Amino acid sequence: MHVVSIRDFSKKDIERILNVAEKMLPIARGEKTSDLLKNRIMATLFFEPSTRTRLSFESAMLRLGGRALGFADPGGTSAKKGETLADTIRMAAAYSDVIVLRHPQEGAAKLAARFSDKPIINAGDGAGQHPTQTLLDLFTIRKETGKLNKRNVALVGDLKYGRTVHSLAYALAMFDAKLTFIAPPTLQMPEEMIATVKKMGAKPELANRVEDVIGTADVIYITRIQKERFPDPSEYKKVAEIYKITTDLLEDAKKGMKIMHPLPRVKEITQEVDSTKYAAYFKQAFYGVPTRMALLKLVTEGGN
């Protein structure tokens, strides 16, 4: 079993992973110890740096009694000397029981899965898939709002280029979410993605302002808008100001509403929001650990 794309998972698969993640919580917090993956080795091959994701995986593996080896960026590796990814993967598969791959090229994890006789976990391939992020997002929604089915979720920010929100929209459609896409016109959700979730039965709405959903949303999932997307700096400034979560805005929020963000944030959420009951983004980052523990357990056990 590989973890390459969220599209490879059924609703049932996802529920199963989240149930295992739930059981991992006390171990992830260090309240309980485990030697479930004792003597198992996880290789982390990070062809582009992502400290956050790598540490989350390593923590997950160590908490389960396993070991981790690998590299954090490709400098000095054979890949730099022109070795194909296919060869690097076959080599790593010989040294480990599970491979966590981060790579700048789209489709890299799929290729790795073809060449590896050990399970591959995709930790992000370029602008491509990042399924463990999606799973931890789903876990957060379930944990923090009490359920995952039929939630009212607003996705906010750069919805065009951010593949994280594409995978999340796809997964949420599986769970019958009411989706609202809030973005500046140039960064709105691609037609293709809208068509996909519609085909799955969702009826997404498009909006321009967070104010439109503040009273109804169970979750506001905000992402970073990159300056580089705007040729005109004043245009960026205007947009950054509109798509910002402040305590003023939260006065009209629905009770129990949660704000999520894949982090790192820049100015999308003001710091005053951190101490409110709405802020779920730091917990969300922590939930990456039990979610990845669940995946490590399930893929190394074999089967489906």
Added chain:
Amino acid sequence: MKEMKIQPIKNGTVIDHIEPGMALKVVRILGIPEPESHSTISIAMFVKSKKMKEKDLLKIEDRELKQKEVNKISLIAPNATIVIIKDYNVKKKMRVSLPEVINGIARCSNPNCITNKGEPLETEFSVENGKEIRLRCLYCERYVTDIVESIA
């Protein structure tokens, strides 16, 4: 006025029932005329047809199509019929059929796709047959922007 007709061919391939206007694209993906070749190629476009109202037609002397080429044609002319001619007689008649997945035929138009990076793999695309035919890369999950360019 005498109607101009395309000459029958002695040996070669006739591709009939090509979508009107698409014949030159078929020519392009077949890579004809081949360098140094002086065999006759006849192209007829917007021919009136009972079955399709209008169609394109292609006759290529001294050339038999390979299966891979037939597969390529199916992507841009899904209703085409292919007739192999030997000594002025029909040797073989084939209808193209649209495969669900194509391997090793098309190139991904996404420059950042792993299939464009010299890895030892065959490209793979799923073929989606809606209003128009679309190819979706099974590696990067993106759609091919120009099918003709991707398979020529």
